[in-house]
Amino acid sequence: MDLGTSLINVALLAMLFVVAVAIIRMRSLFAIVMLAGAYSLLSATWFVVLDAVDVAFTEAAVGAGISTALMLGAMLLTSRTAKSERAILGVVPFLVCVLTGAVLIYATIDLPALGDAASAANSHVGAQYLERVQADTGVPNVVTAVLASYRGFDTLGETCVIFAAGVAVVLLLGFGERSLSARSDKGRSRKESK
Amino acid sequence: MVQFILERANYWAIIGLMMVGLYITFQSANMIKRLVGLSIFQTSVFLFYITLGKVAGGSAPILFGRDAKGHGAKVDHSADPGTHGTEVAHAETHGLIEIYSNPLPHVLILTAIVVGVATLAVGLALVVRIRESYGSIESDEVRRMDIGVADAQDADALVEATS
Amino acid sequence: MTSHHVILRVVSKLLMPVIVVYAFYVQFHGDYGPGGGFQAGVILAVSVILFALVFGVPEALRAVPARFAASLAAIGLLLYAGVGIWAMLNGGNYLDYDFLVEEAPGGHAGQHLGILLIELGVLFTVSGSMLTIFYAFAGRVAEIRDEDW
Numbered sequence: 001m002d003l004g005t006s007l008i009n010v011a012l013l014a015m016l017f018v019v020a021v022a023i024i025r026m027r028s029l030f031a032i033v034m035l036a037g038a039y040s041l042l043s044a045t046w047f048v049v050l051d052a053v054d055v056a057f058t059e060a061a062v063g064a065g066i067s068t069a070l071m072l073g074a075m076l077l078t079s080r081t082a083k084s085e086r087a088i089l090g091v092v093p094f095l096v097c098v099l100t101g102a103v104l105i106y107a108t109i110d111l112p113a114l115g116d117a118a119s120a121a122n123s124h125v126g127a128q129y130l131e132r133v134q135a136d137t138g139v140p141n142v143v144t145a146v147l148a149s150y151r152g153f154d155t156l157g158e159t160c161v162i163f164a165a166g167v168a169v170v171l172l173l174g175f176g177e178r179s180l181s182a183r184s185d186k187g188r189s190r191k192e193s194k
Numbered sequence: 195m196v197q198f199i200l201e202r203a204n205y206w207a208i209i210g211l212m213m214v215g216l217y218i219t220f221q222s223a224n225m226i227k228r229l230v231g232l233s234i235f236q237t238s239v240f241l242f243y244i245t246l247g248k249v250a251g252g253s254a255p256i257l258f259g260r261d262a263k264g265h266g267a268k269v270d271h272s273a274d275p276g277t278h279g280t281e282v283a284h285a286e287t288h289g290l291i292e293i294y295s296n297p298l299p300h301v302l303i304l305t306a307i308v309v310g311v312a313t314l315a316v317g318l319a320l321v322v323r324i325r326e327s328y329g330s331i332e333s334d335e336v337r338r339m340d341i342g343v344a345d346a347q348d349a350d351a352l353v354e355a356t357s
Numbered sequence: 358m359t360s361h362h363v364i365l366r367v368v369s370k371l372l373m374p375v376i377v378v379y380a381f382y383v384q385f386h387g388d389y390g391p392g393g394g395f396q397a398g399v400i401l402a403v404s405v406i407l408f409a410l411v412f413g414v415p416e417a418l419r420a421v422p423a424r425f426a427a428s429l430a431a432i433g434l435l436l437y438a439g440v441g442i443w444a445m446l447n448g449g450n451y452l453d454y455d456f457l458v459e460e461a462p463g464g465h466a467g468q469h470l471g472i473l474l475i476e477l478g479v480l481f482t483v484s485g486s487m488l489t490i491f492y493a494f495a496g497r498v499a500e501i502r503d504e505d506w
Contacts, residue, residue: 013207020214020234029226036230043237051295052244053254053391058307061399063237066487067311069406073494074318075226078325082224083332093220101213105206113201115250122249126296131289138465139388139472140262142255142297147393148472151301152452156437158305159482163434165312166486169493172319175423176414176496256390308395308483315490
């Protein structure tokens with residue numbers, strides 16, 4: 001990896017860390033939600049550096065856009081500030097996280113180096129898709145071809161999950177009739193006041 | 195040694211981000227903050243997947259140039275006298291002229307991101323309902339109220355059994 | 358609530374059609390560049406969400422009813438599953454796009470048609486679901502005053 005890419009990597013990672021640690025220290029939920037959006041946007045930028053343009057696009061639209069809007073909506077319905085935590089409570093989670101992180105870092109010793117074209121992940125089925133996609137589907141964007149054609153079942157399942165999530169939220173919260181009724185109430189009171 | 199560390203520094207940084215997300219999830223009592231921590235954890239896992247699919251010197255997995263001209267490309271290629279030897283050898287071994295990153299992690303993560311926001315929405319809806327029933331979104335307060343209600347029910351049952 | 362946000366209203370009125378056109382560009386250019394049904398669906402939903410944020414949720418519910426958004430999600434899923442059934446009726450496996458149209462071996466018309474249709478299904482489902490979810494949250498909020506922030 002050349003120097004420019006490494007510098008961008010370091011800069012983006014540093015910003016991601018700053019945002020994540022800031023979220024730990026914040027108590028205003030509004031600031032937390034906004035920082036979560038910033039975190040998504042930064043990771044979308046990093047996806048572009050790692051050649052995953054489709055993923056970056058999705059992360060920017062979904063992670064930074066929709067999920068921030070949803071969290072703001074939920075925040076309006078609940079509360080604006082988190083209660084301050086007692087410091088003693090933070091010690092055990094901290095130890096657990098440090099331990100888990102240490103185990104995971106120990107596991108990375110066996111992982112292939114970053115950008116290794118001959119690694120197990122990059123040499124079998126992924127490479128096959130790249131070689132065959134033009135003959136099989138004639139679609140230049142390999143991600144779309146794999147998503148829609150080779151793994152159509154998978155995507156059908158994901159679409160079902162999204163639909164099911166929509167149904168679950170409607171079952172929990174309704175279709176948003178409340179704002180309509182509030183509006184008609186207001187109209188009624190306006191008429192009455194006239 | 196330095197080489198070994200440089201090749202894996204990205205993984206370690208991502209694991210650090212994951213642990214920050216995990217810490218927020220564990221330590222915070224506020225449910226919305228917990229969901230934020232969970233989504234940070236999730237995004238870090240996505241970063242890890244995409245990092246594994248990166249190929250050095252590769253570009254985004256969208257075929258371009260001669261690769262995009264269909265299966266006739268190879269014929270064109272061998273007929274073209276201007277190409278130099280290394281490219282021909284490369285094309286024969288891989289069937290592709292350019293280097294691309296692995297598309298498979300991208301596909302998996304692309305759908306996972308959208309499913310992630312759908313599940314986040316369900317979680318937030320549950321939090322909203324909890325707030326409406328309990329008047330609080332701090333999990334320790336909710337637990338205390340639950341224990342209080344359970345104790346009261348137990349006391350009632352005891353009174354009924356004795357009477 | 359929005360009476361004094363004149364600049365916001367004018368600019369968002371200008372932006373909304375552009376966002377919708379961009380969503381369809383992302384949708385139909387997904388074969389050749391980054392994009393596809395998931396991203397386009399979200400962008401399409403965002404255009405209505407922008408409308409709801411600036412002009413209020415009741416107005417948005419009048420323009421795009423919640424029932425319509427929910428039906429759109431169901432229609433998209435049915436369209437996706439229907440393409441699979443169509444391929445089965447033509448003698449192929451479920452979701453085998455090569456059987457959608459009759460063509461010479463090596464032709465890609467069936468693949469292109471199949472991908473187009475299922476990406477449309479994904480677009481409908483994602484935009485419908487996201488919009489329904491947004492309505493569910495935003496429709497529960499009492500009117501937001503500026504002092505609330």
